[in-house]
Amino acid sequence: MRTFEYRTPETIDEAISLLKEAGGSARPLAGGTDLVVQMKERATRFPYPETIVSLDRVAELRTIDFSDSDGLRIGSGATMSDVATHPAIQERYTALAEGAGVVGSLQTMNMATIGGNVCNAAPSADSAPPLLVYEAEAVIAGPNGRRSLPIAELFRGPGETALESGELLAELRLPVPPAGTGAVYERNTPRKQMDIAVVGVGVSLTLSGDTIGRARVALGAVAPTPRRAQAAEAALEGQPANDETFAKAAEAAATDDCSPITDIRASAEYRRHLVKVMTARLLAQAANRAKGTS
Amino acid sequence: MPRQLITLTVNGREREVAVEPHWTLLETVRDALQLTGPKEGCGTGDCGACTMVVDGRIVTSCLMLAPQANGRDVTTIEGLQSNGSLDPVQQAFIDAGGLQCGFCIPGMIVAARNLLNDNPSPTLDQIREGLAGNLCRCTGYTKIFEAVELAAERIRGSA
Numbered sequence: 484m485r486t487f488e489y490r491t492p493e494t495i496d497e498a499i500s501l502l503k504e505a506g507g508s509a510r511p512l513a514g515g516t517d518l519v520v521q522m523k524e525r526a527t528r529f530p531y532p533e534t535i536v537s538l539d540r541v542a543e544l545r546t547i548d549f550s551d552s553d554g555l556r557i558g559s560g561a562t563m564s565d566v567a568t569h570p571a572i573q574e575r576y577t578a579l580a581e582g583a584g585v586v587g588s589l590q591t592m593n594m595a596t597i598g599g600n601v602c603n604a605a606p607s608a609d610s611a612p613p614l615l616v617y618e619a620e621a622v623i624a625g626p627n628g629r630r631s632l633p634i635a636e637l638f639r640g641p642g643e644t645a646l647e648s649g650e651l652l653a654e655l656r657l658p659v660p661p662a663g664t665g666a667v668y669e670r671n672t673p674r675k676q677m678d679i680a681v682v683g684v685g686v687s688l689t690l691s692g693d694t695i696g697r698a699r700v701a702l703g704a705v706a707p708t709p710r711r712a713q714a715a716e717a718a719l720e721g722q723p724a725n726d727e728t729f730a731k732a733a734e735a736a737a738t739d740d741c742s743p744i745t746d747i748r749a750s751a752e753y754r755r756h757l758v759k760v761m762t763a764r765l766l767a768q769a770a771n772r773a774k775g776t777s
Numbered sequence: 778m779p780r781q782l783i784t785l786t787v788n789g790r791e792r793e794v795a796v797e798p799h800w801t802l803l804e805t806v807r808d809a810l811q812l813t814g815p816k817e818g819c820g821t822g823d824c825g826a827c828t829m830v831v832d833g834r835i836v837t838s839c840l841m842l843a844p845q846a847n848g849r850d851v852t853t854i855e856g857l858q859s860n861g862s863l864d865p866v867q868q869a870f871i872d873a874g875g876l877q878c879g880f881c882i883p884g885m886i887v888a889a890r891n892l893l894n895d896n897p898s899p900t901l902d903q904i905r906e907g908l909a910g911n912l913c914r915c916t917g918y919t920k921i922f923e924a925v926e927l928a929a930e931r932i933r934g935s936a
Contacts, residue, residue, distance in 0.1 A: 489781070489798030489844050512842070519801075519840045520821045535798065539845050564834065588910020589888070590825060593834040594841065676909035677823060 559598025665772025788856030
């Protein structure tokens with residue numbers, strides 16, 4: 484690895500001013516499981532950083548809080564292990580615990596942060612479909628103060644986000660899921676761990692009786708960004724929660740909500756097939772969770 | 778780039794090292810501290826040969842920058858023995874023949890010890906999952922898993 488200047492701010496404000504001072508040649512560093520690899524392989528999507536602003540001493544980025552009134556706040560520096568094992572996340576945001584709990588290996592999850600997973604903006608990021616179905620808001624800190632964006636608007640393309648130079652993702656805010664909600668995330672990979680999603684699917688269903696009130700479906704690795712599956716959602720809301728509805732929604736997701744590519748992991752056709760099969764299965768599973776039967 | 782001084786505890790001993798910011802924790806431990814147990818396999822966090830414990834959690838030390846380890850508590854394979862006796866996990870790998878070339882073993886044993894600290898009675902699936910970040914190209918894993926089962930049995934027996 485070529486060398487660089489290394490800075491260790493202790494607050495978000497300090498990190499922002501260090502990034503500003505160094506100009507466009509600085510990069511924030513979180514867990515390093517993407518950035519350090521890219522730097523070693525000279526494969527960054529940006530010029531090799533002259534300054535690294537390490538976020539590992541910024542304690543305020545590491546916190547996770549949940550309350551019934553404000554929902555969930557996750558600091559961008561929380562590791563995948565922190566997220567996957569947090570009791571409130573395991574209980575109320577099951578799909579997110581599942582997404583965070585499959586990233587790489589234990590070693591990876593102990594280093595990788597949720598902010599890094601989001602900002603690296605891989606279409607296959609395992610935390611992304613869960614964050615989309617929970618309608619997370621991204622709180623962004625920058626030289627001009629804070630702004631917030633729906634997570635869906637943060638992803639702009641492979642490796643590209645709406646963050647401006649000098650801005651940091653500070654935290655993610657997730658509203659409390661409505662009563663009667665069941666959610667699940669699953670991905671397809673040839674290996675169980677240390678692999679990257681061929682397709683990732685997150686779903687969240689809110690039932691009143693047997694009718695679907697609210698449906699959220701999100702897909703990973705089948706478009707330039709992780710994305711919501713609006714056609715599938717429209718095929719679900721107001722319909723009875725049964726296999727026929729789930730099959731129609733899964734068909735809509737595979738036909739209208741994705742634009743997969745063929746690459747080393749799978750063909751576009753196979754990805755579409757997976758979207759259909761996985762969406763139908765996961766909707767049934769989410770419905771069971773919503774009813775409290777699994 | 779000027780070197781910067783970092784202080785870290787390695788295997789219970791406080792060490793001060795002058796590092797360059799782009800050194801990894803693995804390079805620091807191997808080259809500056811001469812603890813050559815941890816190995817660099819892939820250098821990209823995939824193989825786990827460089828696994829160390831940092832503040833109680835296993836990491837791939839090839840992806841941690843040296844200054845990120847400032848102030849941290851680090852355990853390498855060298856830190857598992859006590860007073861010249863091998864850790865039960867190390868002994869079980871020898872007794873069960875859980876190795877061939879041995880390159881992956883320092884990381885494998887550190888990860889296995891971490892697994893058994895968290896879960897003294899893991900099922901075979903839990904062992905597989907706990908070691909999923911550690912690749913071995915010789916053994917086919919069977920004897921590695923048997924070694925971890927043997928270690929778990931012995932640790933439970935002595936507790």
